[in-house]
Amino acid sequence: KQEVTQIPAALSVPEGENLVLNCSFTDSAIYNLQWFRQDPGKGLTSLLLIQSSQREQTSGRLNASLDKSSGRSTLYIAASQPGDSATYLCAVRGLGGSEKLVFGKGTKLTVNP
Amino acid sequence: DAGITQSPRHKVTETGTPVTLRCHQTENHRYMYWYRQDPGHGLRLIHYSYGVKDTDKGEVSDGYSVSRSKTEDFLLTLESATSSQTSVYFCAVQVNVFYGYTFGSGTRLTVV
Numbered sequence: 001k002q003e004v005t006q007i008p009a010a011l012s013v014p015e016g017e018n019l020v021l022n023c024s025f026t027d028s029a030i031y032n033l034q035w036f037r038q039d040p041g042k043g044l045t046s047l048l049l050i051q052s053s054q055r056e057q058t059s060g061r062l063n064a065s066l067d068k069s070s071g072r073s074t075l076y077i078a079a080s081q082p083g084d085s086a087t088y089l090c091a092v093r094g095l096g097g098s099e100k101l102v103f104g105k106g107t108k109l110t111v112n113p
Numbered sequence: 114d115a116g117i118t119q120s121p122r123h124k125v126t127e128t129g130t131p132v133t134l135r136c137h138q139t140e141n142h143r144y145m146y147w148y149r150q151d152p153g154h155g156l157r158l159i160h161y162s163y164g165v166k167d168t169d170k171g172e173v174s175d176g177y178s179v180s181r182s183k184t185e186d187f188l189l190t191l192e193s194a195t196s197s198q199t200s201v202y203f204c205a206v207q208v209n210v211f212y213g214y215t216f217g218s219g220t221r222l223t224v225v
Contacts, residue, residue, distance in 0.1 A: 034213045043203060044216040051210075089156070091214075099144055099163075099207055100171065101214055105155035 002027045004092055006104035013080055014112050021075040021107045023090035028068050034101070035064050035075050036089040044089065048075070080111045116140050119204050119217040126224055132191040134220050136204030138184075144207040145187040147171075147179065149200040150219075156203065162187055194224045 003026045013019050023033070032051045036044040048057045048064040050073065056065040063076040077084060087108045091101040116139035126132050136145060147159040148171075158171030160179040168179050176198060178190045191198055204217040 032210070032213065036216075043218040044205075046213055046215065049211070049213040091156075093213075100146060100158055100161055101205075102158075103148075103156040105153070 002030075002092060002094055002102045004090060004102050004104035006088075006090060006107050008107060009105065010108040010110075012110040012112065015080060015082060017080050017111075018076070018078050019080055019109070021077070021088050021090075021109070023073040023075070023104055025071045025073075025092050025102075027094070028071050029095050030068065031093045031095050031099070033064075033066055033073050033090060033092050035062075035073075036091065038087045038089060038106070040086075047088075077109075080109075082111045082113050085109055085111050117204060117206060117215060117217040119202075119220050121220060122218065123221045124223070126194050126222070128195060128224055129193050132194050132222065134189045134202055134204075134222070136187045136189070136217060138187075138206050140206075140208075141184055142206040142208060143184075145181065146205040146207075146214075147177075147187065147189045148203045148205065149173065149198075150203060151200050159189065159202075191222075194222075196224050198222065199224045 005024045007022050034049045035047040038044050050057050050066040061078040066073045087106040089106045091103045118137045120135045146161040148156045150156045157173045162168045162181040180188045202220045205214050
Protein backbone atom coordinates (compact mmCIF):
# COMPACT_ATOMS: atom_id res chain seq x y z
CA LYS A 1 0.00 0.00 0.00
CA GLN A 2 1.38 3.38 -1.00
CA GLU A 3 2.08 5.77 1.85
CA VAL A 4 3.01 9.42 1.38
CA THR A 5 4.73 11.44 4.09
CA GLN A 6 5.37 15.16 4.20
CA ILE A 7 7.91 16.72 6.52
CA PRO A 8 7.72 19.12 8.25
CA ALA A 9 4.04 19.31 9.14
CA ALA A 10 4.38 23.04 9.66
CA LEU A 11 6.98 25.63 8.72
CA SER A 12 7.28 29.32 9.54
CA VAL A 13 9.78 31.51 7.69
CA PRO A 14 10.48 35.23 7.23
CA GLU A 15 9.56 36.85 3.93
CA GLY A 16 12.22 36.55 1.24
CA GLU A 17 13.63 33.24 2.40
CA ASN A 18 14.11 30.32 0.02
CA LEU A 19 12.58 27.12 1.35
CA VAL A 20 12.17 23.43 0.60
CA LEU A 21 9.18 21.22 1.33
CA ASN A 22 9.69 17.48 1.39
CA CYS A 23 7.55 14.58 0.24
CA SER A 24 8.43 10.89 0.44
CA PHE A 25 6.57 7.83 -0.80
CA THR A 26 7.02 4.15 -0.06
CA ASP A 27 6.31 2.57 -3.46
CA SER A 28 8.48 3.86 -6.29
CA ALA A 29 6.15 2.39 -8.94
CA ILE A 30 4.40 5.67 -9.64
CA TYR A 31 2.99 7.21 -12.78
CA ASN A 32 3.43 10.81 -11.66
CA LEU A 33 3.51 13.13 -8.65
CA GLN A 34 1.49 16.30 -8.25
CA TRP A 35 1.93 19.22 -5.86
CA PHE A 36 -1.11 21.19 -4.71
CA ARG A 37 -1.72 24.29 -2.69
CA GLN A 38 -4.70 24.67 -0.35
CA ASP A 39 -5.74 27.95 1.24
CA PRO A 40 -7.83 27.82 4.45
CA GLY A 41 -11.42 26.80 3.73
CA LYS A 42 -10.73 26.40 0.03
CA GLY A 43 -10.20 23.63 -2.49
CA LEU A 44 -6.93 22.36 -3.92
CA THR A 45 -5.05 24.24 -6.60
CA SER A 46 -2.60 22.30 -8.76
CA LEU A 47 0.91 23.75 -8.77
CA LEU A 48 3.15 21.29 -10.59
CA LEU A 49 2.96 17.80 -11.99
CA ILE A 50 6.04 15.65 -12.57
CA GLN A 51 5.86 12.52 -14.70
CA SER A 52 7.81 9.51 -13.47
CA SER A 53 10.30 9.93 -16.32
CA GLN A 54 11.05 13.55 -15.39
CA ARG A 55 13.48 14.90 -12.80
CA GLU A 56 11.99 18.35 -12.27
CA GLN A 57 9.38 20.90 -13.25
CA THR A 58 9.42 24.65 -12.84
CA SER A 59 6.72 27.28 -12.69
CA GLY A 60 7.72 30.80 -11.76
CA ARG A 61 9.27 30.77 -8.28
CA LEU A 62 8.39 27.09 -7.80
CA ASN A 63 10.58 24.15 -8.67
CA ALA A 64 9.63 20.55 -7.98
CA SER A 65 12.06 17.68 -8.21
CA LEU A 66 11.48 13.93 -8.29
CA ASP A 67 13.83 11.09 -7.37
CA LYS A 68 11.67 8.08 -8.03
CA SER A 69 14.25 5.49 -7.05
CA SER A 70 14.61 6.93 -3.56
CA GLY A 71 10.91 7.77 -3.23
CA ARG A 72 11.39 11.50 -2.73
CA SER A 73 10.17 14.78 -4.11
CA THR A 74 10.92 18.33 -3.06
CA LEU A 75 9.10 21.60 -3.70
CA TYR A 76 11.45 24.57 -3.73
CA ILE A 77 9.95 28.02 -3.25
CA ALA A 78 12.25 30.92 -4.04
CA ALA A 79 12.00 34.35 -2.43
CA SER A 80 8.96 33.47 -0.34
CA GLN A 81 6.13 36.00 0.08
CA PRO A 82 3.30 36.27 2.63
CA GLY A 83 0.92 35.28 -0.16
CA ASP A 84 2.64 31.90 -0.30
CA SER A 85 1.18 31.07 3.11
CA ALA A 86 -0.97 27.97 2.64
CA THR A 87 -0.91 24.22 3.09
CA TYR A 88 1.07 22.37 0.43
CA LEU A 89 0.08 18.82 -0.44
CA CYS A 90 1.84 16.24 -2.53
CA ALA A 91 0.06 13.31 -4.12
CA VAL A 92 1.26 10.33 -6.11
CA ARG A 93 -0.58 8.42 -8.77
CA GLY A 94 0.20 4.72 -8.98
CA LEU A 95 0.55 2.55 -12.03
CA GLY A 96 -2.71 0.69 -11.52
CA GLY A 97 -5.71 1.18 -13.73
CA SER A 98 -7.75 3.16 -11.20
CA GLU A 99 -5.46 6.16 -11.62
CA LYS A 100 -6.24 7.36 -8.12
CA LEU A 101 -4.11 9.72 -6.06
CA VAL A 102 -2.63 9.02 -2.64
CA PHE A 103 -2.02 12.16 -0.60
CA GLY A 104 0.38 13.22 2.09
CA LYS A 105 -1.02 15.13 5.05
CA GLY A 106 0.53 18.37 3.93
CA THR A 107 2.94 21.03 5.14
CA LYS A 108 1.39 24.21 6.53
CA LEU A 109 3.58 27.12 5.47
CA THR A 110 3.49 30.54 7.10
CA VAL A 111 5.54 33.35 5.58
CA ASN A 112 5.89 36.26 7.97
CA PRO A 113 6.18 39.84 6.66
CA ASP B 114 -11.45 24.70 -11.63
CA ALA B 115 -12.00 22.89 -14.97
CA GLY B 116 -15.77 23.25 -14.72
CA ILE B 117 -16.34 21.27 -11.51
CA THR B 118 -19.26 22.30 -9.34
CA GLN B 119 -20.06 20.75 -5.99
CA SER B 120 -23.40 21.18 -4.30
CA PRO B 121 -24.36 22.03 -1.70
CA ARG B 122 -21.37 24.02 -0.43
CA HIS B 123 -22.47 23.65 3.18
CA LYS B 124 -24.93 21.33 4.85
CA VAL B 125 -26.00 20.53 8.38
CA THR B 126 -27.96 17.33 8.84
CA GLU B 127 -29.15 15.13 11.66
CA THR B 128 -27.78 11.73 12.59
CA GLY B 129 -29.54 8.92 10.80
CA THR B 130 -30.76 10.91 7.81
CA PRO B 131 -29.64 10.18 4.24
CA VAL B 132 -27.60 12.85 2.50
CA THR B 133 -26.59 13.19 -1.15
CA LEU B 134 -23.76 15.36 -2.39
CA ARG B 135 -23.43 16.23 -6.04
CA CYS B 136 -20.41 16.74 -8.26
CA HIS B 137 -21.02 18.14 -11.71
CA GLN B 138 -18.42 18.54 -14.46
CA THR B 139 -18.79 20.14 -17.86
CA GLU B 140 -15.83 18.69 -19.75
CA ASN B 141 -16.63 14.97 -20.18
CA HIS B 142 -13.75 13.66 -18.08
CA ARG B 143 -13.87 9.92 -17.65
CA TYR B 144 -12.44 9.57 -14.15
CA MET B 145 -14.13 11.18 -11.14
CA TYR B 146 -13.33 10.82 -7.44
CA TRP B 147 -14.77 11.59 -4.03
CA TYR B 148 -12.36 12.38 -1.18
CA ARG B 149 -12.93 13.43 2.39
CA GLN B 150 -10.54 15.68 4.28
CA ASP B 151 -10.16 15.53 8.04
CA PRO B 152 -7.59 17.03 10.41
CA GLY B 153 -4.82 14.55 11.10
CA HIS B 154 -5.86 12.27 8.26
CA GLY B 155 -5.44 14.36 5.16
CA LEU B 156 -7.36 13.50 2.03
CA ARG B 157 -8.73 9.97 1.80
CA LEU B 158 -10.43 8.37 -1.17
CA ILE B 159 -14.05 7.30 -0.63
CA HIS B 160 -15.17 6.10 -4.06
CA TYR B 161 -14.24 6.69 -7.65
CA SER B 162 -15.73 6.22 -11.09
CA TYR B 163 -14.08 5.26 -14.36
CA GLY B 164 -17.15 5.71 -16.54
CA VAL B 165 -20.93 5.79 -16.57
CA LYS B 166 -22.21 3.16 -14.13
CA ASP B 167 -18.61 2.06 -13.43
CA THR B 168 -17.59 2.73 -9.85
CA ASP B 169 -15.32 1.24 -7.24
CA LYS B 170 -14.47 1.63 -3.57
CA GLY B 171 -11.67 3.62 -2.05
CA GLU B 172 -10.05 3.23 1.35
CA VAL B 173 -12.90 4.71 3.45
CA SER B 174 -16.04 3.58 1.63
CA ASP B 175 -18.05 2.14 4.54
CA GLY B 176 -21.32 4.05 4.99
CA TYR B 177 -21.11 5.66 1.55
CA SER B 178 -22.50 4.80 -1.85
CA VAL B 179 -22.09 6.46 -5.22
CA SER B 180 -23.83 6.63 -8.56
CA ARG B 181 -22.90 7.86 -11.98
CA SER B 182 -25.76 7.69 -14.44
CA LYS B 183 -24.35 10.44 -16.68
CA THR B 184 -20.77 11.37 -17.52
CA GLU B 185 -21.16 14.81 -15.99
CA ASP B 186 -22.62 13.85 -12.60
CA PHE B 187 -21.12 11.83 -9.75
CA LEU B 188 -23.29 11.54 -6.66
CA LEU B 189 -22.12 10.60 -3.17
CA THR B 190 -24.76 9.33 -0.74
CA LEU B 191 -24.41 8.90 2.99
CA GLU B 192 -26.99 6.23 3.60
CA SER B 193 -27.54 7.06 7.28
CA ALA B 194 -25.37 9.97 8.37
CA THR B 195 -23.25 9.62 11.51
CA SER B 196 -21.20 12.20 13.42
CA SER B 197 -18.01 10.52 12.19
CA GLN B 198 -18.97 11.58 8.68
CA THR B 199 -18.70 15.24 9.59
CA SER B 200 -16.01 16.34 7.17
CA VAL B 201 -15.15 18.35 4.09
CA TYR B 202 -15.87 16.41 0.92
CA PHE B 203 -14.01 17.07 -2.30
CA CYS B 204 -14.78 15.91 -5.80
CA ALA B 205 -11.97 15.57 -8.32
CA VAL B 206 -11.55 14.71 -11.96
CA GLN B 207 -8.54 13.53 -13.87
CA VAL B 208 -8.10 16.03 -16.69
CA ASN B 209 -5.34 14.15 -18.53
CA VAL B 210 -1.92 12.62 -17.87
CA PHE B 211 -0.16 15.92 -18.51
CA TYR B 212 -2.35 18.20 -16.44
CA GLY B 213 -3.25 15.77 -13.70
CA TYR B 214 -6.18 16.21 -11.37
CA THR B 215 -8.48 19.13 -10.67
CA PHE B 216 -10.58 19.52 -7.55
CA GLY B 217 -13.90 21.14 -6.79
CA SER B 218 -14.33 23.73 -4.04
CA GLY B 219 -15.64 21.22 -1.52
CA THR B 220 -18.76 20.57 0.55
CA ARG B 221 -18.58 21.12 4.29
CA LEU B 222 -20.92 18.60 5.93
CA THR B 223 -21.82 18.69 9.60
CA VAL B 224 -23.78 15.82 11.14
CA VAL B 225 -25.39 16.71 14.48
